[in-house]
Amino acid sequence: MNRRMVFHICGMMTVLEAVLMILPLVTSLIYGEKCVYSFVAAMGAALILGSVLMLASKTDDHVIYSREGFCITALTWVIFSAIGALPFTISGEIPSYVDAFFETVSGFTTTGASILRDVESMSRGLLMWRSFTHWVGGMGILVMVMAVLPTLTDRSIHIMRAEMPGPIVGKLVPRVRQTATILYIIYIALTLLQIVLLLAGGMNLFEAMVHTFGTAGTGGFSSKADSIAGYSPYIQWVITIFMFIFGINFNLYYLALIRRFKSVFTSEELWTYTAIVFVSVGAIAVNIRPLYDTLGETLRHSAFQVMTIVSTSGFATADFNLWPQLSKCILCILMFVGACAGSTAGGLKVSRVIMLGKSVKRELKKMLHPRSVSAVRFEGKPLDDATLSGVGVYFALYMAIFLGTFLLISFEPFDFETKFTSVLACFNNVGPGLGAVGPTGNYADYTAFSKIVLSVSMLLGRLEIYPVIFLLSPSVWLRKR
């Protein structure tokens, strides 16, 4: 383990966080809020910690392996959340540090689960920071750094692989740095487009930015208590469509940009994702038709809620707690599935679900025809057994951690539905669940212990389990290569 390199990069990341806090700092300066000082203090802390880490662990050995990649990623995310929580606590608006940590982890992991009972009383600088963490965490903190700073090591692909979601992470172009830059350019362009469209719908700049960050990172923090419900149908549709857009694999946008439309339109994952969305919207619309007056309204609510869950954002325009059981059940299943690999969304990812389904089919076929030889094909190419068994193992770990987390918080005095969907919504980075943690509820009543357990499960969900496990395993740290 190249510990020096791990700490060196983490130190660099910490300094970067101070830079990122400039945006909320400026926001609170514009609105003349008192929380300016809390940002200055947090930035100072980040700068000092980061510089110390960087200088104390300077090294000439830049070689890293996948082990270091995992640890750098997990450690960076933990440090980012720990420091990102400072402004909330220092300003006194979220007095408990555990609450602030939960809120920040929820932000960076683009979960959108909140402990705030009254969002609208928060100062705007802090709301901006809360939503900005979504945007930063959505595409990835380290991927951002790779795009901006000169290449640290030839092997930064290990870091990228640890941070980018999905079973197969490849490059778009030969250099990691260019790949990261392309991803961020697409991300920024789509973000700007959505801000403009929301402004056109009559939102002010602050709210447009907050909601765009929430959509782009598929996070779901809003500056309003009733989320998106109070906005016009136009704005609701814009957000619905952008949630869909940010749930698509970003590689496809690049392929479209270089005019390889054929690869885009034959993408199996994209078609499956689209099909899942349309079928769910249709089924829920039929199910909830009696609750609303017009067909248009029914469709709008159905589409918005489906998109918010499948893209794992967590906005809301309707309280789906009050919907019939069938609709709630569909939404719960969608929480597991999530959106495409290589997007900003959470969950298992559509591509994994497809691969799992196909390997199940192959196994069944093998039972009937024991001597048959068959390959599982995905995106037109046969998959090798390593990828397939990787997906299988991932699913097993995913279920184990899901059940483990559920067990850990089972002592809480809530009903079964609340606890089950809390874990579901946090682990899959969705945000709101059902029952007491539904769209109108929050996580404030959980004990500090459960909040930490849920924070860890959010990190596990965002980083796709492995980095966090390796960070916590002593054998990785103790061994010297």
Added chain:
Amino acid sequence: MKIIIAGCGKIGSAVIESLAGEGNDVVAVDKDNAVITELTNVYDIMGVCGNAADCDTLTEAGVSDCGLFVAMTESDELNMLSCFIARKMGAENTIARIRNPEYNDDSLGFLRQHLELSMAINPERGAAQEIYNILKFPSALKIETFSRRNLELIEFGLSDESALCGKSLTEIRKKYDAQFLICCVQRGEEVFIPNGNFVLEAGDKIGLTASMSEMQKLMKMLKSLKKSAKDVIVLGGSKTAFYLAQLLENSGTRVKIIEQDEARCRELTEELPFATIIRGNGTEQELLMEEGLESCDAFVALTGFDEENILLSIFASIHNVPKTVVKVNRDELAAMARNMKLGSIVSPKEITSNILMQYARALNNSSGSSVETLYQLFNGKAEALEFKVAAESKLTGVPLRELRLKPNILIAGIMRGRRTIIPSGSDMLTAGDRVVVISSKNRLNDILDILK
């Protein structure tokens, strides 16, 4: 520049390492997924898994905007085909590895022209040529030639009794009346570009430039001239052995090739009328002794196994064979073999990556004074580059001592017309000269890069 390497075997991987290290955007194409995964883990490159002659694979690799396409797969035919397709799909330059002797005769020109190949690389022939040079001048560990052999750079090791040991370069220059320049020294793992005060020690490996005739004179004075080999035993009937035997035959040297496979022996006898082909296992000491190992001038080990080559050349040195040449492909083994003072080590991999790096740098350069020849010295720790000075510039018309050169750079030779000049501080460059520059820790694309 974007470079696509199709086929990532031993040589392909070495080429990827050097090209990616130089800052090119490299895309690797191979049919084996495991190879691609390994390469993308270690180098900052993109990998595409597939058949190199398949349009879809090439599209995925982005062939339409690539500056250089290199085909290095096992099969010559596949290399030619994929280069042809890549060229038709928009690759600006294509290089194919073509090593079958049947294609490497007169038909090569035809192939190159009609497949629109920029270059055909034959690592085996390159290795054979290098071995041939060494056998012609056995004092050297390695010989590189510039500008049609007007200037040579030889590498050789200093033994304990060498007259050069313990002297500074200024003293050496005063003592010997010959036009030469000691331009780089390897001591342990470090490579130095020495100045006049540098004192040589036994065990150093030095690089020395001189014209061909001066080189002979100097070696005579140093009493280390060995006669060129007249009786050579070659172990292993590989393609390299074939090319080497051809070269040696033409210069009247007796060649004995030992090869195990009967069919291969038959092929060799048909193609090499003057060489003696022995069928047998070359690792049997009895056989080697029977074939006159003790009386031959040089022993060249060219089997497919690095380890076998190294061990047998040790055996040959024990039996007082004056010169041994070993083919070693793997870097780690080559480094070990060098430490064992085994004589000359030849690596087809290194030869190929030299040629490709030279080509890629010439493409990266826009001003016209581009790299004409490039050799890696001392296992890649230093480079010797030949440039053509295209036009009047900051470099021309100024005495060399007044040029502000970057550290670790030395001008080791100037070729003006037919004259070869070993430069001193008062010499000047003029337009049209060819210049040999030795550099370590720098990457030069252009002759002007040597200035601060």
